[in-house]
Amino acid sequence: MKFTHLHVHSHYSVLDGMSKVPDLVDKAIKMGMPAIALTDHGCMYGIKELLDYTKKTNKKLKEKAKEEGTEFVPFIPIVGVEAYCARRSRLQRDKDLKAVNAEGKAYIVDQSGWHLILLAKNMQGYRNLCRIVSASFMEDSYYRRPRIDRDLLEEFHEGLICCSACLGGELPQKIMEGMSAMGGENGNVKSENFFQAAEETIEWYKNLFGEDYYIEIQRHQTTKPGADQHVYQVQREVNPVLVELAKKHGVKVIATNDVHFVEEEHAEAHDHLVCVSTNHFIDDENRMHYTKQEWLKSPEQMAEIFSDIPEALENTQEIVDKVEIYDIDSGPIMPKFPIPEEFGTEESYRDKFTEQDLFEEFTRDEHGNVVLNEEQANEKIKKLGGYDKLYRIKLEADYLAHLAYKGAHERYGETLTEEQEERIKFELHIMKTMGFPGYFLIVMDFIRAAREELSVSVGPGRGSAAGSVVAYCLRITDLDPLKYDLLFERFLNPDRISLPDIDTDFDDAGRGKVLDWVSDKYGHTQVAHIITYGTMATKSAIADVGRVQRIPLPRVNEIKSYIPDRSFPDNIKDEKGKSPKVNLKNCYKYVDELRMLLNGDEPQIRNMLTYAAQLEDTIRQVGVHACGVIIGADDLTKFAPLSTVEDRESGKRVLVTEYDGHVVESVGLIKMDFLGLKTLTIIKECLQNIFKAHGISIDIDHIPIDDAETYKLFQEGRTVGVFQFESAGMRKYMKELKPTVIGDLIAMNALYRPGPMDYIPQFIRRKHGLEPVTYDIPVMEKYLKDTYGVTVYQEQVMLLSRLLANFTRGESDQLRKAMGKKIMAMLAELKPKFINGGKSNGHDEKVLEKIWADWEKFASYAFNKSHAACYSWVAYQTAYLKAHYPAEFMAANLTVAKDDIKDVTKFMDECKAMKISVLAPDVNESEMNFTVNSKGDVRFGLGGVKGVGEGAVEAIINEREKNGKYKDLFDFLERVNLQSCNRKTVESLALAGAFDCFDGFYREQLFDTNSKGENMLEVVMRYGNRYQQDKQEQSITLFDGFGGLGVEVQRPELPVVPRWSSIERLNKEKDLIGIFLSAHPLDEWEFEVREMCNITAEEMHQFDAWSSPTARNAATSQDNDSEEEDEEKEKLTPNQWIEKRAGQPLHMGGIIVAAEDRMSQKGNPWGKYTIEDYTGSYQFSAFGETYQRFAALLKPNVYVYLSGVMQQRGAHMKWFKPKPVEEAEYEFALQQVQLIQEAQKDLQSVTLQIPIENVQPDLIDSLSDMTQQHAGATPLRVQIFDTIKQNVITFNASPIRMNQAFFHWLKELQADEVLQYKVN
Secondary structure: OOOOOEEOOOOEEEOOOOOOOHHHHHHHHOOOOOOEEEEEEEEOHHHHHHHHHHHHHHHHHHHHHHHOOOOOOOEEEEEEEEEOOOOOOOOOOOOOEEEOOOOOOOEOOOOOOEEEEEEOOOOHHHHHHHHHHHHHHHHEEEEEEOOEEEHHHOOOOEEEEOOOOOOOOOOOOOHHHHHHHHHHHOOOOOOOOOOOHHHHHHHHHHHHHHHHHEEOOOOOOOOOOOOOHHHHHHHHHHHHHHHHHHHHOEEEEEEEEOOOEHHHHHHHHHHHHHHHHOOOOOOOOOOOOOOOOOEEOHHHHHHHHHHOOHHHHHHOOOOOHOOOOOOOOOOOOOOOOOOOOOOHHHHHHHHHHHHHHHHHHHHOOOOOOOOOOOHHHHHHHHHHOHHHHHHHHHHHHHHHHHHHHHHHHHHHHOOOOHHHHHHHHHHHHEEEEEHOOHHOOOOOOOHHHHHOOOOEEEEOOHHHHOHHHHHHHHHOOOOOOOOOOOOOOOOOOOOOOOOOOOEEEHHHHHHHHHHHHHHHHHHHOOOEEEEOOOOOOOHHHHHHHHHHHOOOOHHHHHOOOOOOOOOOOOOOOOOOOOOOOOOOHHHHOOOHHHHHHHHHOOOHHHHHHHHHHOOOEEEEEEEEEEEEEEEEEHHHOOOOOOEEOOOOOOOOEEEEEEOOHHHHHHOOOOOEEEEEEEEHHHHHHHHHHHHHHHHOOOEEEEEEEOOOOHHHHHHHHOOOOOOOOOOHHHHHHHHHHHHHHHHHHHHHHHHOOOOOOHHHHHHHHHHOOOOHHHHHOOOHHHHHHHHHHOOHHHHHHHHHHHHHHHOHHHHHHHHHHHOOOHHHHHHHHHHHHHHHHHHOOOOOOHHHHHHHHHHHHHHHHOOOHHHHHHHHHHHHHHHHHHHOOOOHHHHHHHHHHHOOOOHHHHHHHHHHHHOOEOOOOOOOOOOOOOOOOOOOOOOOHHHHOOOHHHHHHHHHHHHHHHHOOOHEEEEHHHHHHOOOOOOHHHHHHOOOOOOOEEEEEEEEHHOOOOOOOHHHHHHHHHHHHHHHHHHHHHHHHHHOOOOOOOOOOOOOOOOOOOOHHHHHHHHHHHHHOOOOOOOOOOOHHHHHHHHOOOOHHHHHHHHOOOHHHHHHHOOOOOOOOOOOOHHHHHHHHHHHHHHHHHOOOEEEEEEEEEEEEOOOOHHHHHHHEEEOOEEEEEEEEEHHHHHHHHOOOOOOEEEEEEEEEEEEEOOOOOOOOOOOOOOOOOOEEEEEEEEHHHHHOOOEEEEEEEEEOOOHHHHHHHHHHHHOOEEEEEEEEEEOOOOOOOOEEEEEEEEEEHHHHHHHHHHHHHHOOOOOEEEO
């Protein structure tokens, strides 16, 4: 007997189903089923995966049948959904309308809806299902539950099969209501009055769907512990009525099983998933339960369950026989760009050109040469959509060419060179014959709108699209590809049909404006974001299961720590010799600790690990793609289902495709990437700052490319805040390279990443003539000259393959792709072509073999020059602004980074190094954001003060601009709108120092009491409100003509109160603005903290992360493409980092900002403390004797000097045996706590290293003065060296007393590269 499951949920029924689509299909085929339906709750998220996987599987089955000589019968995927049908209308949303169900439970009528199974018979059914599902999200999503209704079904029922669903369906629910009205007795058809509503339901659906309406029955009898027993009891009561009503009305019955997981043994894991979804614990009594019968049962199991109704199984085959096999995939369906009628129309083109004209134009090359045989030519016409579509493509192509040549003359001048003409002609021909001119017109249009209509900053280009000269002429990109040898075919290979992919950068705020503009222009149902699916990752699966099992969090975290973060250690390989994927299955295989726990004697832990592995990679939530956007040629619901998802950034629900970015293009939809680039926001903010401060408008896209000050900034490594050039490693290489042209920056941008970094020293040596520039073959100089003979870019490999071996454009791109992705078959095919082509050009075979071998090694990590060039131009722009407008540039960086304390601190430190003052908020000078005042100081923005909203800031600024600066606190309270600027706002402004500009006022006065014991903040606020109220009443009285003078309100007197201590003041300041601004509490001890300490809070956090061997071995070396500031991390592996420090005396200085004395369960006291230094804060604990010795010193606001050692865990125990570093667990042992001033006891001497050319009278005088002013007992040694002859002269200067003044003098000289100091 044939049977097919028609009610099946996958993990796309988010946090309700746990079945993976491939597992469902594979098991159904294995069990001999002819088909399977996918009916996820309210959505079609998994449909594309179902169709794609089935297509792939059928291909294998067909090949297997051919080999075995058997008949191939395709497995049929059935597209479906379990919809929620509104009990009234999907447009009715009354939260107060309630009813009572058959079981006596009250529910909101318009919340959720009746379940209903809908299946697509054919392509028409698929499209109608897309429209129904999309409408349920777009028009309803009431309570986040997408509802359909009968109106939608009536409009879009063609091509659909309808089934009555589970007990949650309308028909079973109305039967249950009828049975309830009968007093609970078993119903039958004779009780017509009780089942009238049920029968009306049947008749409605039968009238609409006819023979395609089926009544569904389920039997979930269960004896499993913890399973829902009640469901089967209800099924036993309802099913007989369903069967009888079906007979009465001539509707066929089908058997289903409400599948939610694949195997029977998955029931417990699914039960845990339901707890995750409903936020319950597994041992909660009153929680949701399933019957644990919801697995994908075999036909034999289903036949046994429904042995008394065999036709219910046979009818599932009837449904399968009705389903056609269809393909939803499509070539690109391009949106229509509106072309001016005066240029031409499709109708006029049909009159003007014949099909033969189009045939010749679209099947020949750009010079009119025949390059395809007749069969190939006809196939190409077919792929492009036939002649009907070709007329549209030609119209768009001609208009594109018109705009491109117009732009070319604007870019290059009236007379184009042969190279420019040839390149534009080639590109336009490729765009036309691949069918994509409309794509470029659309991109050009929204970029034009962004710049001209929306005042949005647009990047110069991104990725390989920057290689297109046509894109440059259309101002899609802003970097000349011909000038920088950027290749079009790196972007769009003429030898293969593939969608173009233009990614566009906008400033952060502008991205949303452009999206809105595109939606308005093309239609809100033709533009959508792309959905993303977040799955239960390896560690989160354990965390979720552990939580619902009530396993203590520290225990769960301990177990999670055994899981590698990114990859297994290099010494672990799978059966194929490859590094295994990090998942729980492999962790149980390769991680000893986890394997022992899985097989251990802790049942809870065993279960947690077992169920977590079964739930791993299950979809946990949906989201919005960060940049992907779909623009359709028509209503998108004609091609794919749509949904709505909450966008995290905006908090709004946005329209998304239900197919994700990996597959959405395969149904014909065009994907474009709209990216928000923070650097563009910084540039925009900086330009605004410059205009405010100097009245100058700078066209940042046309700044000089040879600016000496800008290159000087790069050469000196002053690139903090400079896009992609601010890491410590990059700053070091900038100093060595000393770039002089933009090409140097482009090359370094490409080289500074894992792999190519090995070439950097050679690149630098060759630039400075310290190593000869050589070429394997002299003609290679043409493309390697700018990079001093070093192959840096993929484009160089492509160009050289053409030059040396006559590769075509398409072949050169195939070579790039084959090398980059290590496609060995393609490489094997291309290598002899390269060797033979090179030999035919007279090149030596051995040299060609060497070049090929070099390329194979290099190309696996070679970089795209187009991308490097665009982003290096952005980097140059930021460097130009920093070099010429440093305060305005730093203010912009601080504004954009204001919510990231780490970045704010970094930029504050940079301002300090640049001698730019960053001043506290000031109600008489601050704007919303960081700005620059008339003295060139950066002023903190009022919008950065916690508790001060935008409305309050606007009120303060508007009043100040209208009536002048505020004279004092009372003038402020009398004038500013106190409804916007309330008590909390005034309190925050005062604590942040925003009123310190008023003579005679200090912030402490508002936080004390007056002689009456009243809180002064309350008093002054009361005064301000009374003053404004009386003023308003006075205005009204005068207006009414009574001439009243109003009541004079006397200003309260501010008390004289003690000032807060410096640390108290700074702590309050930090609480309000996130950083220590006016000073840092450690400044008095800066030398001790920065120079006498050899480990920081930030490094202690790194130690915690790497303390376990599993975490250490799993972590990769620091990614050199990041903005990491610690050069050392770029060189050392985690094990080397630990090994370097282990056993060495470590010192950390800072201020205790939090201290908490605690008591263990055994009654032993211990302490938990937080210390803060210049890099951040670090939390540590002290136990036993350590606590007893140091607790008295570890108090808030005490400056301390901690000493300790990193050691292997248990090193203090008698039984301890040391392990190799790769296997050892490490801990930090606190050995000593002293006051910070004790740190200088460890100071032995200070050494100054001075280049001989810097030994000038001014320096000698300054050194003499400083040693006299700060005479002391610390030896001071001076080394004068000659960098050319390598000679060193050492002598002792007068001993000094190292204090902050002497230390700051040393720091300034070192920053100015006059000397280097070393603390011993």
